[in-house]
Amino acid sequence: MDIAAMFFQDWEGIVRTVLVGALAYVTLVLFLRISGKRTLAKLNAFDLVVTVALGSTLSAIVLQESVALAEGATALALLILAQYLVASFSVRSQRFAAAVRSEPALLARNGAFCAQSMKRERVTQDxxxxxxxxxxxxxxxEVESLVLESDGTISVSFLAASAS
Structure with missing residues (x-):
């Protein structure tokens, strides 16, 4: 095992990483500006998956020599187009929206956990x-409502008596 190769292989790889990385980053920013704010909104699970996939794709473009910039840009465009189409169809069709979007779930109400909902959503009391x-x-x-939102975040509303 060549320990030195773990730290440095050659200048060609570094130059490629800098050039392709900068161009891939500019490409992603340009695509995101064209596609609009909704692309990174993380309003539901599908949006979150697309956001993670964009990051993973950018990483592959920058670090894998086998992925050319044009191929990577095509992959980024495909992910953004898929997200755009899903969002567009969701706006136009309630059935489609229900198929790709999860609904918020009530985890606690008026100071008590909703055990069945927590079990269904796989959220522990801790x-x-x-x-x-x-x-x-x-x-x-202290909680009036505890809601697992569509994007996976948990919202808390406190009882009026608990507010300081």
Whole structure:
């Protein structure tokens, strides 16, 4: 095993990474400006998947010599186009929207956990309490509602008596 090769192989690889990386980044920014704010909105699980896939694709373009810039740009454009089409069809068809979008789930209400909902959504009480703490609370008894949103975040509304 060549330990030196783990740290440096040649200047050609570094120059390629700098040039292709800069061009791929500019390409991604340009595509995102063209496609609009919705592309990175993370409003639902599909949006989150596209965002992660864009990052992964950019990484592959920059680091894998077997991926040419034109191929990578095509992959980025394809992901953005797919996200655009799904969002467009979702706006036009309730059935399509229901198929690709998850609905928010109530995890706690009026100071008590909704056990069935938490089980269905695979959220533990420790995870829920952590979300409560991250938004300034201490326990579920302070919570009016705890909602697992479509994008995977947890929203907390506190009972009026608990508000400081």
């Amino acid at each position: 995870e829920a309490i952590s979300a409560i703490r991250s938004q300034g609370g201490h326990s579920v008894s």
